[in-house]
Amino acid sequence: MPKSRAKVQKPDSGTAAARLLAWYDVHRRALPWRAPPGRRQEPYRVWLSEIMLQQTTAAAVAGYYRNFLSRWPNIEALAAAPLDDVLAAWSGLGYYARARNLHSSARMIAREMNGRFPQTVEGLKALPGIGAYTAGAIAAIAFDVKEAAVDANAERVLARLYAVEETLPRAKPQLRRFGQELMPESRAGDFVQALMDLGATICTPRRPDCENCPWTEECEGRKRGIAETLPRKGALRARPLKRGAAFVVRDGTGAVLLVKRPEKGLLGGMLEPPLGPWAAAFPSADEALRQAPFAAPWRKCAGVVRHGFTHFELEIEVWTAEVDRGCPAPIRRNSSGNAGKMPALRPILADNAKWIPVEKLADAALPTVMRKIIAHGLNSGGALVTQTRSARKR
Ligand code: ADE
DSSP states (O other): OOGGGSOOOOOOHHHHHHHHHHHHHHHOOOOTTOOOTTOOOOHHHHHHHHHHTTTBOHHHHHHHHHHHHHHOOSHHHHHHSOHHHHHHHHTTSOOTHHHHHHHHHHHHHHHHSTTOOOOSHHHHHTSTTOOHHHHHHHHHHHHOOOOOOOOHHHHHHHHHHTTOOSOBTTTHHHHHHHHHHHOOSSOHHHHHHHHHHHHHHTSOSSSOOGGGOTTTTTOHHHHTTOGGGOSOBOOOOOOOEEEEEEEEEEOTTOOEEEEEOOSSSTTTTOEEOOBOOOBSSOOOHHHHHHHSSSOSOOEEOSSOEEEEOSSOEEEEEEEEEEOSSOOSSOOOOOSSSOOOSSOOOOHHHHTTEEEEOGGGGGGSOOOHHHHHHHHHHHTTTOOOBOOOOTTBOO
């Protein structure tokens, strides 16, 4: 029989839901975005946390969540904030389109919906950056709507509970249906969060703790001895490798030159040191010097900076230079005038480039990859910097 048609033994959904909720009442994780037991959390807090938790672990999100909430305690405050401040506060959390969508949703809700969140899955999905999973999670947690929220953790738990051997992503619709069938009539928010906690603490990818699982009796994957091998994954596509050069330049005061990326696209609106184009191979030294923002005694640092994006891997060689006078803003010079020592910036950079003092770098809207590049340039000649992306959910 083909795997997709293998008979699925279904647990009794009422018993399974009751067992999971009883387990949650004792073992729930204390997370900063959760309301105390028996209470419902404010929609603004649920929404903010669910956007931050997309592709990102609870441990990585906690500090950002607290910081956002203290700076922008409600939707009106967030809607009134400049986008650049929101991007800077998001710096390091990754997937920056989320911050842009968060900000534009805040403006829509505050200005067009009188500050009231949509309470249905369809209404939530109409907001930028909210797909089926996030809409389900917000609807269930904030409004007690009986809607499953099946993310990668919940997929793993459900694939094991029902012993689904179909590979991902083909198994997704079936797993979602199973999640929906298990939803209890009340406590929808607790149920979806219980499923998240079970996936995070008991039904982990490797060595699941089946002995302490509230679903140990009904888990078909455990009974068949295949739990740890589930969910099955389709062939992974290799991520292409892109390479390029970055230019980390300091002026006499130690300030670093940064430019703003285009508003749309990868890392949109965030800051970076001047970068050349990304291609299959590193540029030759001559080519790199043509890509530099201006002529200077550029020096190539030893090693490479590596960073993994969702769809490709990036390797960057870092070039550094020091220019010998303070310069509060990049000066655009033409060939005839201005005999200062700061050389002309390539015109494409001049309009959106600025010198940021080293002590202000921590608060700048710099993505992690750009922070790694700058650190490598500032410690030039230092050890090879490798990619670490602990915040990302696997
Ligand atoms: N992952 C996504 N949403 C979550 C939540 N509300 N609690 C814990 N982990 C989550």
